Amino acid sequence: MTEENGNMNSLFKEIVAVVGSEHATMEEFARRSYTRAPFYSMGAGGRGKTPAMVVRPGTTEEVSEIVKLANKSRTPIVPRGGGGSVSPLPPLHVGGDNNILMDTQRLNRIIDIDTDYMTVTAESGVILSALAEEVRKTGFHVHTVDVPIHMDSIGGVLSGFLGGGEPSDMATAGTMNDYLLGLKVVLPTGEILQTGGGPATNINQARFLHREAGGPDMMGMFVGDGGAFGIKTEATFAIHPHPPVYLPGITDMGSRENMWKAFNELVSQAPYPYTRLLAFHEEGGPWYFVHVIRAHSEAEAANRKKVIDDICSANGGKPAAVGDEIMQIAGMFSARRLGQQALPAGSTMTYFGEALIPRLPSLEYLDDLNALLDETVGDLDIYKRVDFVVPYLRATTITGILLYFGKGTTRDEASGRMFQTALHRMEELYTEKYGGWTETHQGTSMSHSASAWSPAFRSFMRTIKQSLDPNDIMMPGLWRI
Amino acid sequence: MEALHLKALRDKISRCMGCGICRGVWERKDQAMCPVWATGIGFEDSTPRGRVTVAQDILDGFIQYSMPLAESVFRCTDCACCVTTCDSMDPETGDPIVDVPSIVSAMRMDLVENGFVPPHVRDYFKAVHVNGNPYKLPQEQRGQWARGTGIEPFAGQDYLFFAGDVGSFDERGQVMARSVAALLVKGGVSLGTLSDRELSDGNDVRVLGEAGLFQYLAEHNIETFREAGVKKIISLDPHSFNAFKKYYPEFGGDFEIFHYTQILEALIRDGGLVLSGLKARVTYHDPCYLGRHNGLYDPPRNILKKVPGLDLVEMRRNKKSAFCCGGGGGNFFTDMVGGGINSPSRIRVREALETGAEILAVTCPLCAKMLDDAVKDEGVEDRLRIMDVSEIVAEAAAG
Numbered sequence: 001m002t003e004e005n006g007n008m009n010s011l012f013k014e015i016v017a018v019v020g021s022e023h024a025t026m027e028e029f030a031r032r033s034y035t036r037a038p039f040y041s042m043g044a045g046g047r048g049k050t051p052a053m054v055v056r057p058g059t060t061e062e063v064s065e066i067v068k069l070a071n072k073s074r075t076p077i078v079p080r081g082g083g084g085s086v087s088p089l090p091p092l093h094v095g096g097d098n099n100i101l102m103d104t105q106r107l108n109r110i111i112d113i114d115t116d117y118m119t120v121t122a123e124s125g126v127i128l129s130a131l132a133e134e135v136r137k138t139g140f141h142v143h144t145v146d147v148p149i150h151m152d153s154i155g156g157v158l159s160g161f162l163g164g165g166e167p168s169d170m171a172t173a174g175t176m177n178d179y180l181l182g183l184k185v186v187l188p189t190g191e192i193l194q195t196g197g198g199p200a201t202n203i204n205q206a207r208f209l210h211r212e213a214g215g216p217d218m219m220g221m222f223v224g225d226g227g228a229f230g231i232k233t234e235a236t237f238a239i240h241p242h243p244p245v246y247l248p249g250i251t252d253m254g255s256r257e258n259m260w261k262a263f264n265e266l267v268s269q270a271p272y273p274y275t276r277l278l279a280f281h282e283e284g285g286p287w288y289f290v291h292v293i294r295a296h297s298e299a300e301a302a303n304r305k306k307v308i309d310d311i312c313s314a315n316g317g318k319p320a321a322v323g324d325e326i327m328q329i330a331g332m333f334s335a336r337r338l339g340q341q342a343l344p345a346g347s348t349m350t351y352f353g354e355a356l357i358p359r360l361p362s363l364e365y366l367d368d369l370n371a372l373l374d375e376t377v378g379d380l381d382i383y384k385r386v387d388f389v390v391p392y393l394r395a396t397t398i399t400g401i402l403l404y405f406g407k408g409t410t411r412d413e414a415s416g417r418m419f420q421t422a423l424h425r426m427e428e429l430y431t432e433k434y435g436g437w438t439e440t441h442q443g444t445s446m447s448h449s450a451s452a453w454s455p456a457f458r459s460f461m462r463t464i465k466q467s468l469d470p471n472d473i474m475m476p477g478l479w480r481i
Numbered sequence: 482m483e484a485l486h487l488k489a490l491r492d493k494i495s496r497c498m499g500c501g502i503c504r505g506v507w508e509r510k511d512q513a514m515c516p517v518w519a520t521g522i523g524f525e526d527s528t529p530r531g532r533v534t535v536a537q538d539i540l541d542g543f544i545q546y547s548m549p550l551a552e553s554v555f556r557c558t559d560c561a562c563c564v565t566t567c568d569s570m571d572p573e574t575g576d577p578i579v580d581v582p583s584i585v586s587a588m589r590m591d592l593v594e595n596g597f598v599p600p601h602v603r604d605y606f607k608a609v610h611v612n613g614n615p616y617k618l619p620q621e622q623r624g625q626w627a628r629g630t631g632i633e634p635f636a637g638q639d640y641l642f643f644a645g646d647v648g649s650f651d652e653r654g655q656v657m658a659r660s661v662a663a664l665l666v667k668g669g670v671s672l673g674t675l676s677d678r679e680l681s682d683g684n685d686v687r688v689l690g691e692a693g694l695f696q697y698l699a700e701h702n703i704e705t706f707r708e709a710g711v712k713k714i715i716s717l718d719p720h721s722f723n724a725f726k727k728y729y730p731e732f733g734g735d736f737e738i739f740h741y742t743q744i745l746e747a748l749i750r751d752g753g754l755v756l757s758g759l760k761a762r763v764t765y766h767d768p769c770y771l772g773r774h775n776g777l778y779d780p781p782r783n784i785l786k787k788v789p790g791l792d793l794v795e796m797r798r799n800k801k802s803a804f805c806c807g808g809g810g811g812n813f814f815t816d817m818v819g820g821g822i823n824s825p826s827r828i829r830v831r832e833a834l835e836t837g838a839e840i841l842a843v844t845c846p847l848c849a850k851m852l853d854d855a856v857k858d859e860g861v862e863d864r865l866r867i868m869d870v871s872e873i874v875a876e877a878a879a880g
Contacts, residue, residue, distance in 0.1 A: 025524055029535050029544045029553070033526035036499050036534045054524055083501055083525065106521065151501045 008052050008098055011073050015055050015100075018065045023056040023106070030054060034080060034101055037088045048088035051078060051101035058106040060123075060184060060192060060233040067231065067473075068190035070100055074471045077102055079227040081156020082127055095476050104155050107233055110134050119181060121236040124155030141242040143169070143179045155232040158183070160224035169294065170398075171391045172272040176237075177223050184234035185222055188469035195219040196236065221464065228475040229468055243275075247293040247301045250320040251312045252286050253279070259287035260363060262315035266308065267359065267391045273307035280388040280402075288320055350414065352385075352422070354400030355430035356437045362389050362397045365434050369401060372429065376422040381408030396436075450479035482545050482595055486587035487536055494536050497579045503529035503563035513562035513773075513798065516805040516825035517818060526553050529563035529581040536584050539591075546588075551597040556817045557585045558825070559688050559810030560769040565801050585810075589690025601815040606691050609698070613680040615814050616650040624676025626655040630662040635673030640739075641711040642672045643725075645718035646681050647813070647846040653853055654846035658717050661741045661871040664878070665715070668753040670744060672715060678705050682716075684724035684770070685811040696732065699724070703734040713737040715744055719770035719845045720809075726775060740771060742780040742844050742870060749787050749874070758789035759877040764796050764838035765870075766829065766852065767803035768845035781844045781870050788877045794836045804829050806855075808847040826855035833865060840866050842873060 008026070016024050025031070028050070035048040057063045070077050076095030079102045090099055107125035113135060114120070120135050120142055128144040131154065135142040144157075157176060182196025196219045222229050253259035259279050266277060276292035291308055295301035312318075353369040366387050373385070383406035390398040405414045430436040431452070438449075453461065462481050465472075487494075505514025518528045525531040532554070538544045563581040592598065598606070608615045614623065626649055635641050642662060647654035665672055683698035706714070714736050716722040726738045748754050763785060771777045778800045785793045798804045807825030812818050818825065830852060833841040841856075843849045852867045 022522065027547075027549045029538065029547070029550045030524040030526045032538050032543060033524065033531040033534045036525075036530070056524070083530075103524065 007073060008075075011069060011075060011100075012053055014069050015053070015066055018062055018069070019055055019057055023058070024053065026053050031101070034083070034103070035088065035090070036083075037085055049090045049092050049094065049099065051090060051099040052097060053099075054101045054103055056103045056106045060107075060186060063102070063107075063186045063231055063233055064190045064192055066100070066102065067186050067188065070473050071189060071471055074473060075100055076473050076476050077227075077231070078475060079104060079155065079159065079231045081105075081125070081153035081159070082151045084151030085156065091478065093480065094478050102231065104153060104231070104233075107155070111234065113138050113140070113239070115140060115239075118239050119236050120239050121182075121234060122154060123234055124158075124232045125153050128152050128154065128157065135239050136242055139242055140239040142237050142239045143173055143176050154235050155227075158223055158232055158235060159227045169275045171277050171393070172275055174393060179238045180219065180223065180235060181238055182234075182236035183219050183222055183232055185230040185232050187230045188471070188474045192233075193230070195222070226475050226478045228465065228478045230474065241296070243294040243296045245293070245295040245298055245301045247295065247305060249289075249291050249293075249305065249308070251289040251291070251308075251317045252320040253289055253312065253315065253317045254286050255316070256281070256287055256363065258316040259289070262289070262312050262317060263389065263391070264359075265311045265315070267394050269307060269311075273304040273311075278388060278390050280386055283385050283387075289317070350403050350405075350418070352401040352403045352418065353426045353430065354398065354438075355426075355434075356392060357397050357399045357430060357434050358436060359391070359395055359397050361434055362399045365399055365430065365436070366401075368429055368433070369399075369426075372422060372425060373401060373403070376425075377403075377405075377414060377417050380414060380417070381406035450481055453479075453481075484539050484546070484591050485594070486590040487539055487584070490536070490584055490587050491540055493578065493580055494533055494540065494584060497530070497533045499530060499534070501528070501530045503567045503579075503581060505562060505566050513560075513565040513802040514804060515562055515566075516558055516560060516807055516828075517556055519804075519828060520807075520818060520821065520823050520825060522819065522821075523553060523556060526550075527556055529567075532557065532581055532585055532588075533579065536588060539588070546592055546595050546597050548597050548599065551592045551602075552599050552817070554585060554588045554592060555599055555602050555689065555811070555815065557582070557810050558769070558805050558807055558812050558818065559585070560805035561773040562802075562805065565773060586688060586690065589688075590692055591690075593690040593692075599815070599817065601817060602689055602811065605689070605811065605814045606686065606694060609681050609683075609686055610694055613698075614646045614650055615681065616646065618650055620677040620680075622677075623649045623679060624674055626650075626658045627662060627674055627676070630659050631666040632662045633673045635675050635709050635711065637710050638673045639671035639713060640673075640744075641706065641709070641714045642674050643679065643682070643714055643716050643718075643721055644674070645716065645721040645846070647720075647850065648717040651846065651850060653850045654718075657846045657849055657869045657871065660869060660875055661717055661745075664754065664871050664875055665741070665744060665748075667878075668745075668748040670715075670748065670753075675705060675709060675711075678709070680705075682718070682721035682724045684720040684728075685814065687724065687728060688809075689811040689815070695728070699729050699732045699734065703729060703732055706734070706736060711736060713739065715739050715741050717741055717846065719768040719775070720847065723770040723774050740777060740780070740844070742771075742784060743777070745871065745874065746780040746783050749784060754874065754878055756788050756874065756877040757879070758791075759873060760790040761840050762792040762794060762836075762838045763840040763842050763868075763873065764794050764833050764836045765799070765842045766796070766806065766833070766848055767800055768843070768848050769803070769805050769809045771844060772803055773801055781842070784870055784874060785842060788873065791873070791877070794838055796832045796836055798832060804832060806848045806851040808845075808851040813847045813851065820858070824855065824858075826851040827859055830855045830859050830861065830865065834861060839864065840868050840873065842868055842870050844870050 012026055031051050031054055035050055057066055076099045078090040078099050104125040107123035110122040112121045115138050122131055129150045132142055132144050185193045187193055263279055274291040275294040278290045281287040293301050293304050352373050357365045384404040386402040392398055458481055504518045515529055526535050559582050561582050564577045567579055605615050608617045613620050644658040648658035680698050680701050683695040687695035722740045765781055805825055806829050807818050849867055849869055856862055856865055
């Protein structure tokens, strides 16, 4: 037995004493099962780094005890949320061969829904769809992420590995982070910290009233930290009265020019007439808008629909003749349809170049992206490619290509080619040429984003990291700083 | 180490996108959900997506079959909820693209052939192999349940009535077998039993991966049925029904197979049984081997709808989305999933209570036993009764 193995075995025993033997494992098959990322190759290129141990704590206190033990032995910890990240997790460059993967799915309790203060507090392992449903039962709405809502956990999204939190109404409401009021975090030393005002802080408030009340807001530093500053165990969000009216629609905009003129008019309206808007087209086909209106009354919904219809109509749009195929494509952007596609045998679905782009050059970006796609995988069996543009508030869009490979292309071949050939050039395209950024689902961008930090910010971050995590056990090397 | 059975499924395994929706959706109480994931036991490898990942890792040579892996693989209840939630079908064939149950089944066969069989599973195999039933009871006792029902030994009647292991040997199962048999006799159905000439149907043996033992059981039973002149079989147990209908034909067993609810439905519809009525609110639990595996959702419901005064209400998870009681895939005998406050059967009892029903109707002796125990564990015996559909009909017939 090597010294390292001996140390891990010893640490494992100590951790088992905290969580019980049924919630910790060093079995290889179990450890490897956590390294899978949706859409990526099953082969080595698309898998994360295999941890040395997996542990599933059930309380904040257990998390704290485990972190203290890891600190003592200077063992890296990689927290894991719902397992929906499209990027391989744990990242290949984080930690060493002795990482502890902390599966937070047992932290799955919704602690409090307060309809007076309009807040919900839940543990970080709660799956967002379950959070949304429980809040909805009280007549309220919580902003959560969109497509992978059934897989993502609160902690995962807030940490930024999957999201940064794009709610289904992202086009008009911003991100989930905008509604975050408080966090409970286990710091890398094992101390438990409550942020945002309220119980357990130095501010004597009964509830999370306003983040800014009473002193500096230290909560934001944990948002998008990839778990490097600590492990989130609870979060409190603002909630709002649920708009009960749901009115979807699809419009055939014909040409790209028509779509784009209408798109720019729609996003410039105040208030936004839609809650959600998506423009897409399949290669060679017309451009479509899919819109969703959520309203508090039928009259409000009808008024907003009229604004959309008028703008679309003035730009050559007409109600779409919706066939199954169009609904299937539209469904790919729907929260409930992911993974439920009737794909042709052997096909593989993935996204290509999905990125946050300034609105005005979005279509130029799409042209460049399509050229890159042709160059990278154009010779493979591609049976469907769908361009899409989604407004992200007014000034930016989420733009990319939804890509289906046909049965002549294996998943390994497709993802391997994209991973090795296109990833770097894709990033160059959306960052350096268009001043955009990877869409925040892409956890692999953590180190890339850090590479763009200014020297002052890099130094600031390094100081905070060293101060909070003197033994560098939380996601070590995440930002490569 | 060989992974022969898994290798044959490489194409299915590689098509999985890995999205994880197969695990089920926590808040969608109207959609199917993996009972093992809902229970919260095990790690990612115990989820359908994790099982596919493990399968790929075996094929790629990253991991080998082992006893700890066997403990994980044998935990699957074969409920097929993951097929329902994935819903990715090949449009040309209508078959599931990934089909996790078949992948699990292949892994189990490989594990058995490589000698990695957890003790509870091994004991089950051994009991069936030695005794012809998992209860380790002498074959002579197999037909004792039928005493007093009026059912005769099989001698060329229209139907063979097959009670299965649980219906023959388990106390709760015997009550159900007697109830069904008595009703069918009362309704004038021509049927008989083969008693100690039958062996275990082998459904759960097959699902647990002992293909050789299953073949032996199937061939023995088929030979026995043929010698006796059996043409049509009424099965008490959906597990037997599944084996007879889907897997016995591979060995030449081309009999007409019915679940008892199909016969009972016809009897009531045609006036062979007259029902006075029963005033109660009832909800119905779909057994996985009758519902998802074989698509029989309506006969039990049609029977219940014919009972005057009975108010049939649905649980939110019903029909193809029904939540497994935890007794499938051999787990009834091996208990690999275990109990606990969030055991599948206890979750299912809570779902039944949500409907306000006072009776949870079943059509499977394994479900009956699992849910009976769960009612006791939940301490709700005064609020919810587990009744087989035949028992409800018998009460209704008695007025």
